[in-house]
Amino acid sequence: MKRILRSRNLRRVATAVVATAVIGASLAACSSGSGSSGGGSASDVDAALKQGGTITYWSWTPSAQAQVAAFEKAYPKVKVKLVNAGTNTTEYTKLQNAIKAGSGAPDVAQVEYYAIPQFALSDSLVDLKQYGFDSLKSDYTPGPWGSVNVGGKLVGLPQDSGPMAMFYNKTVFDKYGLTVPKSWDEYVADAQKLHAADPNAYITSDSGDSGFTTSMIWQAGGRPFQVNGTTVSINLQDDGSKKWTGTWDKLVQGKLLSTVPGWSDDWFKALGNGSIATLVTGAWMPGVLESSVKDGSGQWRVAPIPTYDGTPTNAENGGGAQVVLKQSKNQALAAGFLKWLNNDPASIKVFLQSGGFPSTTKDLNSSDFLAQAPEYFGGQKINEVLVDGAKNVSTGWQYLPFQVYANSIYGDTVGQSYTSNSSLNPGLQAWQKALVSYGNQQGFTVTGK
Numbered sequence: 001m002k003r004i005l006r007s008r009n010l011r012r013v014a015t016a017v018v019a020t021a022v023i024g025a026s027l028a029a030c031s032s033g034s035g036s037s038g039g040g041s042a043s044d045v046d047a048a049l050k051q052g053g054t055i056t057y058w059s060w061t062p063s064a065q066a067q068v069a070a071f072e073k074a075y076p077k078v079k080v081k082l083v084n085a086g087t088n089t090t091e092y093t094k095l096q097n098a099i100k101a102g103s104g105a106p107d108v109a110q111v112e113y114y115a116i117p118q119f120a121l122s123d124s125l126v127d128l129k130q131y132g133f134d135s136l137k138s139d140y141t142p143g144p145w146g147s148v149n150v151g152g153k154l155v156g157l158p159q160d161s162g163p164m165a166m167f168y169n170k171t172v173f174d175k176y177g178l179t180v181p182k183s184w185d186e187y188v189a190d191a192q193k194l195h196a197a198d199p200n201a202y203i204t205s206d207s208g209d210s211g212f213t214t215s216m217i218w219q220a221g222g223r224p225f226q227v228n229g230t231t232v233s234i235n236l237q238d239d240g241s242k243k244w245t246g247t248w249d250k251l252v253q254g255k256l257l258s259t260v261p262g263w264s265d266d267w268f269k270a271l272g273n274g275s276i277a278t279l280v281t282g283a284w285m286p287g288v289l290e291s292s293v294k295d296g297s298g299q300w301r302v303a304p305i306p307t308y309d310g311t312p313t314n315a316e317n318g319g320g321a322q323v324v325l326k327q328s329k330n331q332a333l334a335a336g337f338l339k340w341l342n343n344d345p346a347s348i349k350v351f352l353q354s355g356g357f358p359s360t361t362k363d364l365n366s367s368d369f370l371a372q373a374p375e376y377f378g379g380q381k382i383n384e385v386l387v388d389g390a391k392n393v394s395t396g397w398q399y400l401p402f403q404v405y406a407n408s409i410y411g412d413t414v415g416q417s418y419t420s421n422s423s424l425n426p427g428l429q430a431w432q433k434a435l436v437s438y439g440n441q442q443g444f445t446v447t448g449k
Contacts, residue, residue: 040332042132045339048332052077055107055334058085058095059322061159063354064110067347071340080337088112089404098327099124105327107334108341111156112320113147114211117227117401119323120150126324127153131335136343143316143393144359148323151229155323157342158359159351162282162318163389164215164305167289170378171299172201172277184247184306187278191256194277203251204278205258205267208418210410211317212281213244218315218397219305220244224432225398232400234435235449236428243308245424253421272296280305282317283386287355290376298375302382304389314392319359357386364390402442406435 057068057080068080083106085091092115098104099122111119119125128134134154137145144158166187168180176197181187191203206212217224222240226233235241251257258276260267270276272295279285289300305314322341324334341347348363358364364387373379400406413434417427432448439446 040130044332045131045336048330049075049078049336053330053333054079054081055328055330055337056081056083057108057337058083058091058106059110060084060087060091061110061354063351063356066350066354067341070346070350071337074340074346078333078337092404095119099325103327105325107328107330108322108324108338110159110320111323113144113316114399114403114407116147116156116321116323117150117399118404120153120155121230121401124326125153125155126326126328126331126335127155128157128324128335129154131332133157133335133339139343139361140359141361141364141390141393142395143390143397144319144321146395146397147316148321156321157338158319158321159342160284160319160356161359161390162284162316162357163314163386163393164219164280164282164317165386165389166278166280166303166305167285168278168301168303169274169296169299170301172274180303181306183310184308187306188247188250191251192254195256201275201277202258203256204280205260205262205270205276206251206418207257207259207261208411208415209262210407210414213410213414214399215315215317216244216248217241218394219313220308221313221394223396223398225400227398227401230401230444232439232444232446233449234400234432234446236432237425237449241428242425245428249423252418252424255421268292274299282319283357283389284318286374286377286382290374296376298378300377301380302377302385304385312388312392313394314389315397316393400435401444402439405438406431409434
């Protein structure tokens with residue numbers, strides 16, 4: 001999905017200066033008790049929607065304008081002021097500054113899953129359990145639902161999801177006699193075979209991406225970040241982390257990965273001409289390929305992400321939710337809008353039309369959604385594969401409460417392993433050391449194992 005494409009791109013170039021400002025403001029808000037405690041019930045939400053009023057919604061998603069229009073048609077007494085406050089870190093910095101100032105925050109905001117913990121930590125988000133929204137758990141897939149439950153509170157409702165899958169160029173696979181890999185060992189073997197046959201062809205591209213690394217560690221069973229309030233432990237040498245590096249080191253050290261920068265013009269060109277044969281990424285990728293890699297039409301297919309032991313296990317890569325800010329003067333109305341936005345069939349229909357991949361189980365299991373067979377993917381019913389991937393996302397993953405900063409220094413630590421074609425483990429160790437030091441400097445209690 002284009003929205004995620006842009007956010008991933010911006011995430012990689014987020015500066016440490018901006019991230020530090022966000023964390024500093026977050027802890028300041030935490031210590032000052034920013035925001036009112038709110039309080040309410042499900043009946044308060046219904047009453048607020050009937051009474052009407054005005055709320056402000058910050059979002060950059062392509063479907064936002066159409067969704068707001070549909071909501072206002074359904075609830076004519078409610079006015080939603082839609083504001084694009086910037087994408088990703090730009091919005092988060094403005095949001096945190098407003099929280100610190102005690103005014104200027106929207107009623108509802110779009111926040112990606114990886115950034116949610118830092119706002120939950122500052123006690124800036126409304127706990128939606130008071131409105132009975134925890135009863136909606138079965139409506140969502142496990143990964144996204146887990147991402148909006150922080151510290152025992154339900155701090156948002158999921159909008160989209162990014163269960164991982166392997167997108168592959170069938171034309172390239174057929175040309176070189178490659179078998180679609182079911183295991184990571186088979187994936188490495190394909191990489192070796194492909195590059196030996198054509199030195200200009202690579203199994204995939206990866207020059208170091210923090211979001212990809214954390215997703216791959218998640219899929220391998222790693223849980224390197226454990227967070228309990230402001231107490232954090234980091235272990236980027238846990239079993240799952242080493243399981244992933246044990247595989248990926250073979251590609252990095254063997255120079256079997258394309259170093260073409262992701263999301264660049266050259267990268268899109270390589271996806272179109274077959275010199276990059278696969279992508280292991282989130283379920284939002286089909287729309288990106290169709291719109292930006294037109295030369296690949298008819299050639300690409302989708303397969304489940306490879307496994308380590310044959311047991312289907314998956315992780316999320318990308319996606320986000322909407323939250324209600326405690327600073328809102330009409331939290332019940334904001335909650336009502338949020339529930340409609342991410343749970344009402346009329347809203348989700350608009351979202352799907354914009355190319356979004358849903359987090360709602362009903363939509364993921366609908367016959368129409370599963371039956372879609374895009375010509376771009378050779379008529380394959382790709383959503384059947386992607387939905388199975390969503391069902392296999394393992395639970396228990398946590399992001400750091402300063403993940404924005406963590407991502408910003410990834411290139412200076414793990415990224416150096418890619419540059420030198422050396423083992424990723426020393427890079428992960430350097431990343432951990434820097435994160436432990438930074439977290440403690442910012443007032444967290446951080447330990448590394």
